Amino acid sequence: xxxxxxxxxxxxxxxxxxxxxxxxxxxxxxxxxxxxxxxxxxxxxxxxxxxxxxxxxxxxxxxxxxxxxxxxxxxxxxxxxxxxxxxxxxxxxxxxxxxxxxxxxxxxxxxxxxxxxxxxxxxxxxxxxxxxxxxxxxxxxxxxxxxxxxxxxxxxxxxxxxxxxxxxxxxxxxxxxxxxxxxxxxxxxxxxxxxxxxxxxxxxxxxxxxxxxxxxxxxxxxxxxxxxxxxxxxxxxxxxxxxxxxxxxxxxxxxxxxxxxxxxxxxxxxxxxxxxxxxxxxxxxxxxxxxxxxxxxxxxxxxxxxxxxxxxxxxxxxxxxxxxxxxxxxxxxxxxxxxxxxxxxxxxxxxxxxxxxxxxxxxxxxxxxxxxxxxxxxxxxxxxxxxxxxxxxxxxxxxxxxxxxxxxxx
Amino acid sequence: xxxxxxxxxxxxxxxxxxxxxxxxxxxxxxxxxxxxxxxxxxxxxxxxxxxxxxxxxxxxxxxxxxxxxxxxxxxxxxxxxxxxxxxxxxxxxxxxxxxxxxxxxxxxxxxxxxxxxxxxxxxxxxxxxxxxxxxxxxxxxxxxxxxxxxxxxxxxxxxxxxxxxxxxxxxxxxxxxxxxxxxxxxxxxxxxxxxxxxxxxxxxxxxxxxxxxxxxxxxxxxxxxxxxxxxxxxxxxxxxxxxxxxxxxxxxxxxxxxxxxxxxxxxxxxxxx
Amino acid sequence: xxxxxxxxxxxxxxxxxxxxxxxxxxxxxxxxxxxxxxxxxxxxxxxxxxxx
Numbered sequence: 221x222x223x224x225x226x227x228x229x230x231x232x233x234x235x236x237x238x239x240x241x242x243x244x245x246x247x248x249x250x251x252x253x254x255x256x257x258x259x260x261x262x263x264x265x266x267x268x269x270x271x272x273x274x275x276x277x278x279x280x281x282x283x284x285x286x287x288x289x290x291x292x293x294x295x296x297x298x299x300x301x302x303x304x305x306x307x308x309x310x311x312x313x314x315x316x317x318x319x320x321x322x323x324x325x326x327x328x329x330x331x332x333x334x335x336x337x338x339x340x341x342x343x344x345x346x347x348x349x350x351x352x353x354x355x356x357x358x359x360x361x362x363x364x365x366x367x368x369x370x371x372x373x374x375x376x377x378x379x380x381x382x383x384x385x386x387x388x389x390x391x392x393x394x395x396x397x398x399x400x401x402x403x404x405x406x407x408x409x410x411x412x413x414x415x416x417x418x419x420x421x422x423x424x425x426x427x428x429x430x431x432x433x434x435x436x437x438x439x440x441x442x443x444x445x446x447x448x449x450x451x452x453x454x455x456x457x458x459x460x461x462x463x464x465x466x467x468x469x470x471x472x473x474x475x476x477x478x479x480x481x482x483x484x485x486x487x488x489x490x491x492x493x494x495x496x497x498x499x500x501x502x503x504x505x506x507x508x509x510x511x512x513x514x515x516x517x518x519x520x521x522x523x524x525x526x527x528x529x530x531x532x533x534x535x536x537x538x539x540x541x542x543x544x545x546x547x548x549x550x551x552x553x554x555x556x557x558x559x560x561x562x563x564x565x566x567x568x569x570x571x572x573x574x575x576x577x578x579x580x581x582x583x584x585x586x587x588x589x590x591x592x593x594x595x596x597x598x599x600x601x602x603x604x605x606x607x608x609x610x611x612x613x614x615x616x617x618x619x620x621x622x623x624x625x626x627x628x629x630x
Numbered sequence: 631x632x633x634x635x636x637x638x639x640x641x642x643x644x645x646x647x648x649x650x651x652x653x654x655x656x657x658x659x660x661x662x663x664x665x666x667x668x669x670x671x672x673x674x675x676x677x678x679x680x681x682x683x684x685x686x687x688x689x690x691x692x693x694x695x696x697x698x699x700x701x702x703x704x705x706x707x708x709x710x711x712x713x714x715x716x717x718x719x720x721x722x723x724x725x726x727x728x729x730x731x732x733x734x735x736x737x738x739x740x741x742x743x744x745x746x747x748x749x750x751x752x753x754x755x756x757x758x759x760x761x762x763x764x765x766x767x768x769x770x771x772x773x774x775x776x777x778x779x780x781x782x783x784x785x786x787x788x789x790x791x792x793x794x795x796x797x798x799x800x801x802x803x804x805x806x807x808x809x810x811x812x813x814x815x816x817x818x819x820x821x822x823x824x825x826x827x828x829x830x831x832x833x834x835x836x837x838x839x840x841x842x843x844x845x846x847x848x849x850x851x852x853x854x855x856x857x858x859x860x861x862x863x864x865x866x867x868x869x870x871x872x873x874x875x876x877x878x879x880x881x882x883x884x885x886x887x888x889x890x891x892x893x894x895x896x897x898x899x900x901x902x903x
Numbered sequence: 904x905x906x907x908x909x910x911x912x913x914x915x916x917x918x919x920x921x922x923x924x925x926x927x928x929x930x931x932x933x934x935x936x937x938x939x940x941x942x943x944x945x946x947x948x949x950x951x952x953x954x955x
Contacts, residue, residue: 263763263764263765263785263786264746264761264763264786265679265763265764269763270676270678270679270763271678271679271681271751271757271759271760271761272678272757274748274749274751274752274759274761275748275749275752332747333745333746333747333786334744334745334746334747334748334761334762334785334786334787334788335744335745335746335784335786335787336745338725338743338744338745338746339745341725341727341743341745342724342725342745342747343904344725344904344908345725345726345727345743345904345908345910346724346725346726346904346920346921347723347724347725347726348916348917348920348921349716349721349722349916350721350722350723350724350749351722352722352724352747352749353724353920354920356724357923357924358927361924361927361928361931364931365931368931368934368935384945384946384949384950384951385942385943385946385951386942387951388941388942388945388946388950388951389938389939389942391942391945391951392937392938392941392942392945393938396934396937396938399930399934400931400934403927403930403931403934406927407927410923418749419752421721421722422718422722422752422753423712423718423869423870423871424718424753424754424755424756424866424869424871425752425753425755426869426890507892508868509868509869509890510868510889510890510891510892510895511890511892512892512893515890577752578752582755582866582869582890583755583756583757583865583866584887584888584889584890585687585689585703585887586757589678726910
């Protein structure tokens with residue numbers, strides 16, 4: 221039915237099967253859209269946020285998807301600027317995943333603010349001292365970069381590419397992609413960093429507050445570093461997932477191996493830096509405010525010391541070690557476990573830096589406050605996942621995402 | 631001559647709340663809500679999402695009879711100065727919707743500019759900032775009793791205590807018409823101060839040695855406004871928020887409850903820095 | 904955001920921060936303009952037929 225649109229020389233499932241998948245994901249998407257409309261029409265009283273939880277599930281989701289989408293900028297940097305040519309075989313997918321992650325982040329932010337129609341104030345009345353301003357600027361600019369990187373992929377659809385103008389445009393965009401990729405890396409460095417700075421500049425919140433250099437707290441660098449380390453893991457994770465679902469080999473092992481190895485090194489070094497940061501914070505920064513490390517991990521039903529161990533050891537050191545050893549990388553199950561653990565690790569880090577910051581009491585006569593999101597919050601957080609699945613399905617079916625697919629499945 | 635000298639110096643409005651006198655009656659909360667058109671819900675039982683610019687906390691010393699003791703602690707916005715006006719909330723607002731006024735030391739909130747990101751709420755360790763989760767609904771007829779000097783807020787924005795800034799503006803207008811540039815101490819007082827039946831709240835210019843707040847707190851401006859009176863303390867002094875609300879109590883456990891201390895720290899030693 | 908906004912100050916912070924924003928926007932804008940214009944010229948020269 222739609223065979224004329226499918227790239228040359230590759231096999232895709234029947235249109236019926238494809239349509240069924242779209243309908244299922246579309247149903248979930250509609251559920252999310254319904255919740256989104258409820259929130260826009262009735263206000264944020266539809267959530268379980270409160271005056272103690274001004275930041276909650278959505279901000280975590282934002283930080284999470286931006287970290288996971290970090291694969292796009294880092295692989296782009298490695299491919300176009302540093303010149304790791306093999307990565308051209310995975311960059312398209314990284315761009316697509318990045319595009320989904322960043323558009324999701326922007327959508328969630330639009331739902332999250334109390335007065336969405338005033339969102340442009342962040343640009344118009346920008347406070348240059350606020351980390352969020354920097355986030356908003358770089359996020360929107362970088363989303364523009366991702367759109368620019370995604371456009372040539374769309375233009376390479378078999379039918380669209382037949383139009384000479386589109387063909388030429390795609391070609392020209394590829395030619396200057398290094399400039400866009402470098403700009404994207406520059407922007408990413410700052411917005412990933414600013415997201416790290418967002419909790420860390422809160423000097424009224426000893427759990428979040430970090431010292432740093434010049435105007436940047438240490439987490440500024442840790443967030444950028446972790447996005448570069450963990451983002452490619454999410455690209456690898458989704459690639460492997462796509463391979464399993466489609467039953468096709470899509471990317472050659474040497475490409476996976478190279479990216480996993482780079483990720484392993486980034487993660488290993490990041491974890492060392494993270495341990496130093498945690499140690500310094502626990503022994504110097506927090507104690508100066510009258511807090512012991514254990515104060516942040518006790519007297520509440522959820523946030524125990526386990527969360528720190530899970531983040532640093534189980535989802536940090538372990539996947540880094542797997543990815544750093546050739547055996548770990550070549551073993552499919554081990555590799556899959558490592559990238560999955562890594563994704564959980566970075567999500568856990570973002571959770572802690574948002575939710576635990578809100579939960580921990582600062583005044584001595586207050587207690588921990590727990591929070592469970594409302595269904596509207598959950599639905600609007602799942603919405604981007606459904607949207608992502610749909611965009612991946614459409615892109616995979618109609619666009620030449622994986623240059624090695626034809627060769628690997630001939 | 632003296633008047634001119636005073637005029638040149640920036641004012642720093644602040645409070646001293648005597649916790650030994652506070653009975654926890656809540657008159658300050660009620661007065662504040664009425665004065666500032668603070669919206670309320672039909673069911674106010676969930677304190678996590680209801681608005682109280684002035685909130686009275688109940689503290690206990692955790693001991694049993696006969697040593698059991700309680701203390702009520704009214705908490706308005708602390709109007710933190712931080713370092714040079716770099717207060718925790720002002721510095722983070724992405725849209726410049728909250729501002730530190732260097733002339734008065736008051737932290738403002740511009741409701742029509744706030745777009746409700748709530749970063750300032752995350753920044754404030756005192757939970758002095760509140761979000762309008764709902765549209766304000768006033769019972770029929772009660773809109774006639776709203777204060778015309780304070781704009782009601784809309785859904786989706788953050789609000790907080792303004793030290794009744796409209797009263798400052800009115801007092802300044804009056805002074806201007808009378809050809810003065812300096813306010814007398816009693817010309818500008820917050821509604822909570824006036825409402826307190828025990829007289830536990832004192833309000834005035836912390837920079838003015840003639841004002842009672844200055845005499846009570848004895849703020850040391852060279853050291854971030856730290857109180858010179860040994861019975862006076864500020865909430866979370868160690869964080870460096872440099873608040874302009876001072877508390878006074880002769881009870882050590884109350885003063886100790888104002889901040890966090892490590893187990894091995896000697897409170898008396900640390901308190902005096 | 905713009906020098907004519909009333910909160911604009913000509914200080915180092917504004918110049919570096921806003922300079923960064925405008926720098927990025929200029930690169931993206933010019934880059935895309937170049938790509939589109941060149942594609943128009945290329946198409947007019949008959950490039951980009953059926954195969955590439």
